[in-house]
Amino acid sequence: MAAPQAPMAHPPLTGSTRVLGTLALSAATFMNVLDSSIANVSLPAISGDLGVSTVQGTWVITSFAVANAISVPLTGWLTQRLGQVRLFIGSVLLFVLASWLCGMAPNMTLLIAFRALQGFVAGPMIPLSQTLLLSSYPPAKAGLAMAMWSITTLVAPIMGPLLGGWITDNISWPWIFYINVPVGIIAAGATWMIYRERETATRKLPIDTVGLALLVIWVGSLQLMLDKGKELDWFHSPLIIGFAVVAVVGLAFFLVWELTDEHPVVDLSLFKRRNFWAGSLALSVGYGLFFGNVVLLPLWLQQFMGYTATQAGMVMAPVGLLAIVLSPIIGLTISRVDPRIYASLSFVVFALVLWMRSHFTTQTDFATIMVPTIIQGIAMAGFFIPLVTITLSGIEPSRIPAASGLSNFTRITAGAMGTSIATTVWEDRAAMHHAQLAEAINNGSPVAVETLRQLEAGGMSHQQALGVVNNLLTQQAFMLSTQEVFYGSAVLFLGLVAVVWLAGRPKGGASADAAGAH
Structure with missing residues (x-):
């Protein structure tokens, strides 16, 4: 499968260009991972400001997690359609837009919708940041590249609650989303400057609409069951039982479809x-x-x-x-x-x-x-x-x-x-x-x-x-x-x-x- 891409091969980056590329990709990854935890400690302030209960406020986290979990496995298919560099930069810029909309949200309904958008467009960022970073280093230094990348994924979940709490206490909760705007724009601009000539080949693959629909159904049901289970006393709740049944049945159909479809949206053959x-x-x-x-x-x-x-x-x-x-x-x-x-x-x-x-x-x-x-x-x-x-x-x-x-x-x-x-x-x-x-x-x-x-x-x-x-x-x-x-x-x-x-x-x-x- 790699043979068609041989003419597109590029040598590793060197010197300050490689350093700048590493920083740009790491900044985008840091912003993404940070947003998965930064809202946790701000929920009471968000819920109070928008006039809903804290329990309802948890959907700010749930909506991001559900949409993100659905979009991450689509990365491989989207990469072949759009190319790694275009997809990554598009993902970062859409994440910036969604972050700005989250900060501007006048009510909880719109905030949840914008958080879902933010989670969905964030899906390709982490896998592609790994891939682009590895392409920047020679094979002998690829381990160092992964070390640089992993530091951002280690520090961001810890910084999220600390930074979110400080911003909420000292400024206001919308700024936990607004801070993504300058970081994302700078990261996208730097990535485009360095990697625009290193785009991968694309193929016009058909859209696996059935597989995508099944993915949305079973992952969404599973995530909702996990997020709401404790609140609704798990399987004593008809709603949780319903989510569980839909998740199991949806997964079964998804597995059968993806393993037999010619152009699956998720490449399950990797598990072989x-x-x-x-x-x-x-x-x-x-x-x-x-x-x-x-x-x-x-x-x-x-x-x-x-x-x-x-x-x-x-x-x-x-x-x-x-x-x-x-x-x-x-x-x-x-x-x-x-x-x-x-x-x-x-x-x-x-x-x-x-x-x-x-x-x-x-x-x-x-x-x-x-x-x-x-x-x-x-x-x-x-x-x-x-x-x-x-x-x-x-x-x-x-x-x-x-x-x-x-x-x-x-x-x-x-x-x-x-x-x-x-x-x-x-x-x-x-x-x-x-x-x-x-x-x-x-x-x-x-x-x-x-x-x-x-x-x-x-x-x-x-x-x-x-x-x-x-x-x-x-x-x-x-x-x-x-x-x-x-x-x-x-x-x-x-x-x-x-x-x-x-x-x-x-x-x-x-x-x-x-x-x-x-």
């Missing part, structure tokens, strides 16, 4: 490759576990440990320190060291970090809570680069955009599932622990009787004293549940080590293949 499916599985499950715990830790700190949003953000922020230092080292050595070793070490460090967190108590201080976060930077550095290398290894250059889009789709979907599963298990286990702890609060318990007597002696009524005791039980119940989720996640990370070794050692690596795509 051992390294692709094993790498995608390890990357997706690992990312789901990581993202679920990233959401859980600040929730626990703010709701049950008395931390402010800023303090919780400070606990999360140091994760990028060691990742930024170590990512270039891993990138430079990835061609000489088996990436399966790096990925295995990453999963072991993730397990260690979560095991340390499983020993947190309600008395654990700020410094102790921050220690595992700093160590986690080691795991983050060895996560993306080796697993992307494994996943894309041996794939023809012309199929790299499709493969990158499909693997990013599975990762994004797993992240949403990880968040929903982690928070649901957390709350369910906490409810169970609360019920068990409450059984000990009775007239036959000397500790309970003495505690209530002391509280009442301090001026509280009996009901007020019971309320204080109940709050203490709730705090302890969620502490026990938090420990269990962290511990269970640690065990699962260790299990992923075996998944990594289901893949073969890359021969030449994805990096070399992708770099030769131009």
